[in-house]
Amino acid sequence: MILVWPVIIPLAAATLLLLLRKWDGLVRWGSVAFAVALLFAGVVLLDTVLRDGPVAAQLGGWAAPFGITLVADLLSAAMVLITGIVAVAVTIYGLTEIDRTEGWHGHHALVHALLAGVCGAFLTGDIFNLYVWFEVMLIASFGLLVVGGTKKQADGAVKYVGLNLIATLAFLSGVGLLYGIAGTLNMADLGLRLEGRQEETAVLVSAVLLLFAFGAKAAMFPVFFWLPASYHTPSVTTSALFSALLTKVGVYALIRVFTLIYDLDVPLIQSILLYGAILTMVVGVLGAAAQNHFRRILSFHIISQIGYMVLGLALATPAAMLGAIFYLFHHIIVKANLFLIAGAARRMTGSEELKLTGGLYAARPLLAVLFLIPAFSLAGIPPLSGFWAKFLIVDAGLQLRDWLSVIAALGVGLLTIYSMSKIWLEVFWKPHPDGPDAVMGKVPLPMLLPIIALAILTLVIGLAAGIFVDAALVATEQILNPEAYIEAVLGAN
Amino acid sequence: METVLAMLTGLLVAAGAYLMLSGNLVRYILGLALLSNAANLVIFGAGRLTKANPPLIPEGMKEPLEGAANALPQALILTAIVIGFGLFCFALALAYRAYYALGTARMDSMRIAEPREDS
Numbered sequence: 001m002i003l004v005w006p007v008i009i010p011l012a013a014a015t016l017l018l019l020l021r022k023w024d025g026l027v028r029w030g031s032v033a034f035a036v037a038l039l040f041a042g043v044v045l046l047d048t049v050l051r052d053g054p055v056a057a058q059l060g061g062w063a064a065p066f067g068i069t070l071v072a073d074l075l076s077a078a079m080v081l082i083t084g085i086v087a088v089a090v091t092i093y094g095l096t097e098i099d100r101t102e103g104w105h106g107h108h109a110l111v112h113a114l115l116a117g118v119c120g121a122f123l124t125g126d127i128f129n130l131y132v133w134f135e136v137m138l139i140a141s142f143g144l145l146v147v148g149g150t151k152k153q154a155d156g157a158v159k160y161v162g163l164n165l166i167a168t169l170a171f172l173s174g175v176g177l178l179y180g181i182a183g184t185l186n187m188a189d190l191g192l193r194l195e196g197r198q199e200e201t202a203v204l205v206s207a208v209l210l211l212f213a214f215g216a217k218a219a220m221f222p223v224f225f226w227l228p229a230s231y232h233t234p235s236v237t238t239s240a241l242f243s244a245l246l247t248k249v250g251v252y253a254l255i256r257v258f259t260l261i262y263d264l265d266v267p268l269i270q271s272i273l274l275y276g277a278i279l280t281m282v283v284g285v286l287g288a289a290a291q292n293h294f295r296r297i298l299s300f301h302i303i304s305q306i307g308y309m310v311l312g313l314a315l316a317t318p319a320a321m322l323g324a325i326f327y328l329f330h331h332i333i334v335k336a337n338l339f340l341i342a343g344a345a346r347r348m349t350g351s352e353e354l355k356l357t358g359g360l361y362a363a364r365p366l367l368a369v370l371f372l373i374p375a376f377s378l379a380g381i382p383p384l385s386g387f388w389a390k391f392l393i394v395d396a397g398l399q400l401r402d403w404l405s406v407i408a409a410l411g412v413g414l415l416t417i418y419s420m421s422k423i424w425l426e427v428f429w430k431p432h433p434d435g436p437d438a439v440m441g442k443v444p445l446p447m448l449l450p451i452i453a454l455a456i457l458t459l460v461i462g463l464a465a466g467i468f469v470d471a472a473l474v475a476t477e478q479i480l481n482p483e484a485y486i487e488a489v490l491g492a493n
Numbered sequence: 494m495e496t497v498l499a500m501l502t503g504l505l506v507a508a509g510a511y512l513m514l515s516g517n518l519v520r521y522i523l524g525l526a527l528l529s530n531a532a533n534l535v536i537f538g539a540g541r542l543t544k545a546n547p548p549l550i551p552e553g554m555k556e557p558l559e560g561a562a563n564a565l566p567q568a569l570i571l572t573a574i575v576i577g578f579g580l581f582c583f584a585l586a587l588a589y590r591a592y593y594a595l596g597t598a599r600m601d602s603m604r605i606a607e608p609r610e611d612s
Binding site: 138146157166168169176177232 | 518525528529531532533535536537538539541565566569572573576579580583584587588590591594595600603604605606607
């Protein structure tokens, strides 16, 4: 029953925090406590999976493939753990950032509802349940996006809601077709039943529908427009949570579905993924170069980094898949941290528009150093985590002699440095346009702590990369040879 | 029957796409509603349309009679309808709120979150 906790804890948290929201202080600290509990559940789950291999649970006593299955292999378990880490970081950060009104409007409850959706999506073994968890995540994110009620948020939310709902409908149609083809919704069972039927038209149509849906959730080119329209509008706590988890659930779903259910070596699917990934990387990084707003630059960089992960999946060799999985983990930590720093910088300088900020290096050198760690990591400078992530992907591309991907991956890395140095020069290095006294206040401890913790984690992943690569290697083997996963779900026959 | 259903689905998608491309937020959301009904019909059609007995288990037996209908697609559609209804309500409330806050329902004029560079 160890598998149930990462879903039950945030669901219980969401209910309780909503009921108790009259007591603001209690709810804030309650939110942190539940996040810590989720992190703990993640640690226990990862420990179990590392020891015993993939584990599964059939809810309600109905045997698979008829009942509802929860299943965790190493990838799922690690994703749950990292969700817990991000949850703790953003809830602590929210202690100072989220005001009483936003709390009253349900911010804390919605955060945990979102976490329930995310963990559910990572752990479910049933494609229709994956759809349901996506919806839980989606409706919670709708709520979080508009808590605060500014004009900007209303505008951003319209685009976010409008475009995500199309993806949802494509997902639902794809699931319906899959059921029509195979007569089952259990993902392990689907994998077995579609063996040798991958080239059938109906299978391809459902694959493309799911590819469209997950591609849109992951913010791939050309269906990423909801992301830069909305991610800079809500509170920093919310956008850090979104940037860390939402698109990555899309990438996770792509990895899961296109290794377990569909074969990647169908040329149609592989070429869409490959060229989609390259265009995502390039368009995202060029979009970032054109922006002059701290969080909007970071938003476009999410898109470009998603391209690297999908590229790893599209290249489809074990080495590339390893790169994609390592990238997934590194990126969640780094990106969440950069958004948190953007929030701290706004608090100090009074703006996120680059030309209205400045002087932070002189006034707050610690924050400047803490920015450099994730920024250099994002750009891929050794020995930080981003270097290893990019190295693994580029190395896989070189092994395949896929020069286009290699050139794109390296070029996008260079342009990332350009964007990061732009932020550095404008926000930290140049003097503040209103004089040095314009930098106000100190970074409050609840904001500083998560930033420091995530920066240390980035350093650890970079310096002890061997351990993490080894773990990612095991996860890759489980992904590419899903026999153990299928056996855990369906039993040994 | 499948042909009729397929044509109806196609018609709903076409009408939905037409409404969504009109550039007005209210029409866009109505188009989404049509599209979500089309998706439900896709599940319905994919679950096979057959004449069959209701999937009820007679008293004293452990499983339904031969030739009982498959209830699963309907269960999926019911779930999807409930979820779709919730999302539709949220989208309508958001559209009202956005119209109130931004003073327009034309999506091309909604540029507060992403202002033009020259303005």
